[in-house]
Each structure stands twice: as structure tokens, then as C-alpha cells.
Amino acid sequence: MYIGSVRFYKHLILSTVALMIVVPTVLAFYFGVQNHRNKALAEEYKNHLATSTLPQMEYLTGVDYTEVITVPSFGYQEDYPDLYVEEKPQFKTVESEKPVVYLTFDDGPSANTETVLDILKANGIKATFFVVNNDIEAHQHLYKRIVDEGHTLGIHTYSHQYNKIYSSVDEYLADFNMIFEKVYSITGVKPTIFRFPGGSINTYNQNFYRQLIAEMLRRGFVYYDWNVSSGDAGVTYTSAAIHSAVLNGIGSKSKSIVLMHDSSTKHATVGALQSIIDALKETHEFRPLDNTVEPTVFTYKDNSVGN
Numbered sequence: 001m002y003i004g005s006v007r008f009y010k011h012l013i014l015s016t017v018a019l020m021i022v023v024p025t026v027l028a029f030y031f032g033v034q035n036h037r038n039k040a041l042a043e044e045y046k047n048h049l050a051t052s053t054l055p056q057m058e059y060l061t062g063v064d065y066t067e068v069i070t071v072p073s074f075g076y077q078e079d080y081p082d083l084y085v086e087e088k089p090q091f092k093t094v095e096s097e098k099p100v101v102y103l104t105f106d107d108g109p110s111a112n113t114e115t116v117l118d119i120l121k122a123n124g125i126k127a128t129f130f131v132v133n134n135d136i137e138a139h140q141h142l143y144k145r146i147v148d149e150g151h152t153l154g155i156h157t158y159s160h161q162y163n164k165i166y167s168s169v170d171e172y173l174a175d176f177n178m179i180f181e182k183v184y185s186i187t188g189v190k191p192t193i194f195r196f197p198g199g200s201i202n203t204y205n206q207n208f209y210r211q212l213i214a215e216m217l218r219r220g221f222v223y224y225d226w227n228v229s230s231g232d233a234g235v236t237y238t239s240a241a242i243h244s245a246v247l248n249g250i251g252s253k254s255k256s257i258v259l260m261h262d263s264s265t266k267h268a269t270v271g272a273l274q275s276i277i278d279a280l281k282e283t284h285e286f287r288p289l290d291n292t293v294e295p296t297v298f299t300y301k302d303n304s305v306g307n
């Protein structure tokens with residue numbers, strides 16, 4: 001038997017000793033070469049950096065190309081393929097000898113819209129209506145009358161329920177699309193401008209207003225906040241108070257976007273309209289908004305607020 005014999009043990013010892021010498025020698029040689037090569041590469045890279053004029057930037061390795069070039073996409077970007085403004089807005093300089101006043105009415109149509117339209121018509125003035133959904137049968141023709149009489153019809157909201165529309169971009173779009181479709185089917189006109197309920201930034205949309213605004217702009221819509229408030233959003237006010245709030249707000253501004261409301265309870269607004277027009281008609285020019293007018297918008301003082 002070879003295994004277990006004296007010769008076997010001799011060979012075993014000799015082989016072990018041989019391996020103990022050969023393996024470390026080979027490894028040492030291999031790593032020595034590698035190390036030398038690495039040093040040479042490092043040296044070369046150092047020289048390259050010293051002579052390179054390119055900015056040295058930190059970078060990640062091992063990132064898939066597709067991961068790098070993919071533009072972030074959100075589900076809502078695919079939704080409502082018809083909810084786009086066909087012609088992208090181009091703002092123009094407003095040419096006018098006089099300061100310009102844009103009267104805007106939110107929340108209509110209502111039981112008061114007819115009277116508002118009559119007053120505007122009698123004075124030859126065009127204004128802007130940011131409309132909501134109104135299911136009252138007798139009010140349906142008002143969407144069309146607004147358009148037919150040369151006023152601008154913009155979107156406000158379908159439901160005007162802050163909790164709902166400002167719960168996500170998807171909810172906002174769903175609501176917006178409903179009123180957009182309704183207005184289009186009644187008037188044959190696709191609105192291109194809108195006003196956010198509560199203004200573009202408010203306590204309800206703080207967590208996603210950047211995304212929301214970005215999405216609406218991406219679709220080509222232009223939104224208008226205001227730089228003059230009639231103060232008629234509150235509970236108690238009189239026509240006289242509205243009149244002076246508007247005139248004081250306009251002051252010496254060359255461009256005023258005036259917030260007013262058109263709803264069945266806002267009789268004081270209707271009551272103030274003629275006197276506001278009378279006070280301004282010699283010195284100012286009334287115009288309807290359209291998407292060539294550069295908007296007046298709100299912004300947080302601290303630009304880091306919200307998302």
C-alpha cells in the first residue's frame with residue numbers, strides 16, 4: 001500500500017513544503033506586477049488631470065445609460081391627451097397710451113352674470129370670466145353669452161372644492177378637464193387661460209404647487225393671479241367698500257388685474273361695477289385678458305417653501 005507508507009508521508013511533506021514556497025512566490029509576483037501597473041496608471045491619470053482643461057466633476061460609475069437619460073415621467077403627463085393649448089403662448093408688450101385695467105370675475109356663471117354682462121355691454125367694456133361648473137339649466141347659455149360678447153372665458157374650477165382639487169395633481173387635472181370639456185362643448189372655444197381657486201399658491205397646495213404649476217404650463221395654459229383685490233371674497237362688504245378697494249388698489253399701476261366675484265350672493269359687486277367704470281373710464285383702458293398678456297402671479301418670499 002502506497003497510502004500510509006513511509007514513502008507516502010515523505011512525498012506529502014515534500015509536496016506541502018513545495019506548495020508553501022511556490023504559491024506565495026507566484027502571488028507576490030502577480031500582485032507586484034499589478035501594483036506596478038496601477039501605480040503607472042495613477043501617475044498617468046495625475047498627469048492627465050494636470051494638463052486637462054476640462055472641469056473635474058464627481059461622477060458615479062456603473063449607472064445604466066437609460067437611467068441617466070430618462071426624463072422623469074409622472075402618470076398625469078399621459079392623462080387627458082386633449083387637454084393642451086394648441087398654440088403655445090407668446091407674451092406681448094401691451095401697447096396702450098393709458099394704464100390698462102383687466103376686470104376679472106371668478107366663480108360664475110351665476111344669477112348675477114346677466115346683469116354684469118349688461119353693464120359691461122352698455123359701457124363697451126370687455127372683461128374676463130374664470131368660470132366654474134354651474135348645473136342650473138337657466139345659466140347654461142351664459143358660458144356662451146360671455147364668449148359671444150367678446151369677453152375672455154377662462155377656467156377656474158369645476159367643483160371649487162379645495163380639499164378635493166388640491167389633494168393631488170391628478171385630482172386637479174381631473175377637475176380641470178371636466179370644466180374644460182364642458183365649456184368647450186357649450187361654447188366651441190377651448191380656454192387657454194385659468195385662475196387657481198384661492199390663487200396659485202395657497203395653504204392647500206403647498207406640498208405640490210411646483211409640480212402642479214409645471215404640469216399646467218407644460219400643457220400650454222397660462223394662469224393669472226391678481227394685483228388688485230376688490231375685497232368681495234369676504235362675508236361683509238358694501239358696494240362703496242368694493243369701489244374704494246378697487247380704486248385704491250389700482251392707484252398708479254400701469255397694469256391692474258382686478259379680482260372680483262360673480263356669484264348669486266355678490267350683489268354688492270354688481271352694485272359697485274358701474275361706479276368703478278365711471279371713475280376709471282377717462283383715465284384707463286379696460287381690456288380682456290388673453291394668453292399674450294404677461295401674467296401677474298404670486299410667489300413665496302422664501303423660495304424654498306413647498307414642492
Ligand SMILES: [Zn+2]
Pocket residue numbers: 106107156160197198
Ligand atoms: Zn373662486
